[in-house]
Amino acid sequence: MTKEKNYILEVNNLSKIFDADTEQEKDVLKDVSLKVDRNEFLCMLGPSGCGKTTLLRCIAGFESYKGSVTVNGVERTKPGTDRIMVFQDFNQLFPWKTVEKNIQYPLKLQGIRDKQELKQRTEEVLQKVKLSGQEKYYPYQLSGGMKQRVAIAKALALKPEIILMDEPFAALDAMTRNELQSELLRISMEEKCTFIFITHNIQEAIVLGTRIVVLAEGGRIVVDEKNAIARPVTPASEGYGETWERLHSALYQ
Amino acid sequence: MNDKNRQIHAFAARAVFVIVLLLIWEYVAKSGMMGEKSELIFPSLEAIGDAFIRNFIQGYAGISLWVYIGNSMKLLLEGLLIGVVLAFLLSGLSMVSKIFYDICNLVISVFDLLPGVALLPVVIIIFGVKPGVIVFLVVHAVLWPMSRNVLDGFLAVPQIYVEAGMNMGLKGASLLWGVYFPAATSYIVSGLKVGWARAWRGLLSAEMIFGVASCPGIGLFINQMRTNMNNAEMYATLVVIIMIGLVVQYGVLSPIEKCTVKKWGMSR
Numbered sequence: 001m002t003k004e005k006n007y008i009l010e011v012n013n014l015s016k017i018f019d020a021d022t023e024q025e026k027d028v029l030k031d032v033s034l035k036v037d038r039n040e041f042l043c044m045l046g047p048s049g050c051g052k053t054t055l056l057r058c059i060a061g062f063e064s065y066k067g068s069v070t071v072n073g074v075e076r077t078k079p080g081t082d083r084i085m086v087f088q089d090f091n092q093l094f095p096w097k098t099v100e101k102n103i104q105y106p107l108k109l110q111g112i113r114d115k116q117e118l119k120q121r122t123e124e125v126l127q128k129v130k131l132s133g134q135e136k137y138y139p140y141q142l143s144g145g146m147k148q149r150v151a152i153a154k155a156l157a158l159k160p161e162i163i164l165m166d167e168p169f170a171a172l173d174a175m176t177r178n179e180l181q182s183e184l185l186r187i188s189m190e191e192k193c194t195f196i197f198i199t200h201n202i203q204e205a206i207v208l209g210t211r212i213v214v215l216a217e218g219g220r221i222v223v224d225e226k227n228a229i230a231r232p233v234t235p236a237s238e239g240y241g242e243t244w245e246r247l248h249s250a251l252y253q
Numbered sequence: 254m255n256d257k258n259r260q261i262h263a264f265a266a267r268a269v270f271v272i273v274l275l276l277i278w279e280y281v282a283k284s285g286m287m288g289e290k291s292e293l294i295f296p297s298l299e300a301i302g303d304a305f306i307r308n309f310i311q312g313y314a315g316i317s318l319w320v321y322i323g324n325s326m327k328l329l330l331e332g333l334l335i336g337v338v339l340a341f342l343l344s345g346l347s348m349v350s351k352i353f354y355d356i357c358n359l360v361i362s363v364f365d366l367l368p369g370v371a372l373l374p375v376v377i378i379i380f381g382v383k384p385g386v387i388v389f390l391v392v393h394a395v396l397w398p399m400s401r402n403v404l405d406g407f408l409a410v411p412q413i414y415v416e417a418g419m420n421m422g423l424k425g426a427s428l429l430w431g432v433y434f435p436a437a438t439s440y441i442v443s444g445l446k447v448g449w450a451r452a453w454r455g456l457l458s459a460e461m462i463f464g465v466a467s468c469p470g471i472g473l474f475i476n477q478m479r480t481n482m483n484n485a486e487m488y489a490t491l492v493v494i495i496m497i498g499l500v501v502q503y504g505v506l507s508p509i510e511k512c513t514v515k516k517w518g519m520s521r
């Protein structure tokens with residue numbers, strides 16, 4: 001045991017069937033295995049309907065499945081604060097809590113009661129997502145991009161092992177999206193945290209990922225490579241074009 | 254600016270309407286055009302105004318109307334409180350157990366159809382004529398619409414809030430309290446509105462049908478005014494009843510809405 005490499009996340013032979021034993025039975029994931037290193041930023045690409053969201057939800061513990069998911073070698077079947085999910089939906093913040101309370105509520109649930117510490121952590125993470133001073137707003141007063149920033153800040157405040165992100169920027173306009181990409185990149189390089197990031201956007205995967213995985217039908221992994229392009233990546237970076245072509249053809253083969 | 258104008262307009266129109274109405278009333282009252290009963294059907298505004306004050310100073314049977322109001326409100330609040338707590342309990346348990354949910358759903362649908370006053374004979378046979386009967390009716394009036402609303406609210410909670418809650422480690426009762434309740438606030442508030450309206454009507458009807466001597470309320474008061482043909486007092490009491498309704502609407506329900514769903518941008 002001790003000789004084995006200690007991965008932060010191991011997905012072993014995970015299978016997921018929706019509506020099992022009914023007429024609409026759907027084999028979405030078949031025997032998916034995936035090992036993720038600590039502090040990796042894993043970007044996951046794949047055609048629509050191939051099971052990316054389902055895989056992420058299984059890892060997060062929102063779905064039942066066959067197989068196992070272990071975090072730090074410990075099996076996890078239920079949701080927990082070691083794996084925090086950032087959804088695509090802008091409406092993932094509790095509308096009845098201010099930005100500040102949205103961030104602090106899960107911390108309080110973790111047993112952090114000290115007002116000073118709560119305040120300090122909130123300020124720290126809001127600064128990371130460039131939302132300092134917006135503590136008192138309610139979610140409905142924020143733009144979509146700001147809501148996603150708060151969702152990221154909320155995840156960071158919990159200091160989870162893994163942050164799971166399901167196309168968090170997909171519904172944003174191109175400009176906001178680019179901005180958030182570069183901020184997430186900076187954050188991911190500063191934080192000691194592992195990211196699994198689903199996207200449809202090849203550029204996004206190349207810019208953000210230290211590792212890129214392409215899934216096909218049934219969650220079959222068809223590409224799994226380290227992203228060797230020197231950061232920060234721009235379309236002018238060396239190797240960008242070839243990587244893009246390679247991923248693109250894997251995606252649409 | 255336009256909005257402001259519109260408001261002033263609306264206010265002026267209503268004020269004129271009310272004044273004209275009062276003038277007509279006063280004219281009819283003074284002219285005695287309704288014959289012998291004129292004074293009974295249309296007491297003059299001065300008489301009603303006097304009666305209004307007399308209600309509070311002399312009251313009936315040596316007890317001021319304040320006391321009657323207090324009694325009614327005490328029973329009403331008691332019933333509301335019990336009803337709301339029970340409704341939360343029923344809806345909460347329904348979220349935990351599917352079987353409980355199915356049964357609860359049936360019970361709510363059936364009892365919601367039953368006006369409280371229709372239950373009076375049964376309740377009196379069981380409990381006798383006691384203030385408890387009124388409380389029972391108020392509970393009955395609040396419990397079913399409230400439970401229905403809270404349950405609907407729980408079922409309408411977006412899955413994403415539930416999952417976000419579970420992700421933070423909430424489960425079972427803590428999930429119910431931390432996510433379902435706040436997320437269903439707009440439903441809970443509308444349940445409260447319906448519940449209050451039904452309870453208030455139910456309370457007045459019950460009190461008019463039978464007065465509880467140990468705890469006489471507004472319904473009993475207005476009924477006594479009728480039997481004694483104190484019609485000016487009767488009208489004055491109607492005004493009081495309307496005023497209580499307004500106080501609850503603008504003094505309690507609206508503020509609750511304002512500092513919850515409105516503040517959170519969640520109103521439906």
Ligand SMILES: Nc1ncnc2c1ncn2[C@@H]1O[C@H](COP(=O)(O)OP(=O)(O)OP(=O)(O)O)[C@@H](O)[C@H]1O
Nearest residue numbers: 018019026028046047048049050051052053054055
């Ligand atoms: N709750 C569910 N019940 C039944 N089938 C489901 C359910 N959720 C997902 N599926 C099915 O599982 C398959 C994979 O869905 P999933 O959402 O994981 O795809 P995806 O890769 O995330 O797609 P996209 O890129 O469009 O988001 C789809 O065929 C979908 O219809």
Ligand SMILES: [Mg+2]
Nearest residue numbers: 052053054166
């Ligand atoms: Mg998806």
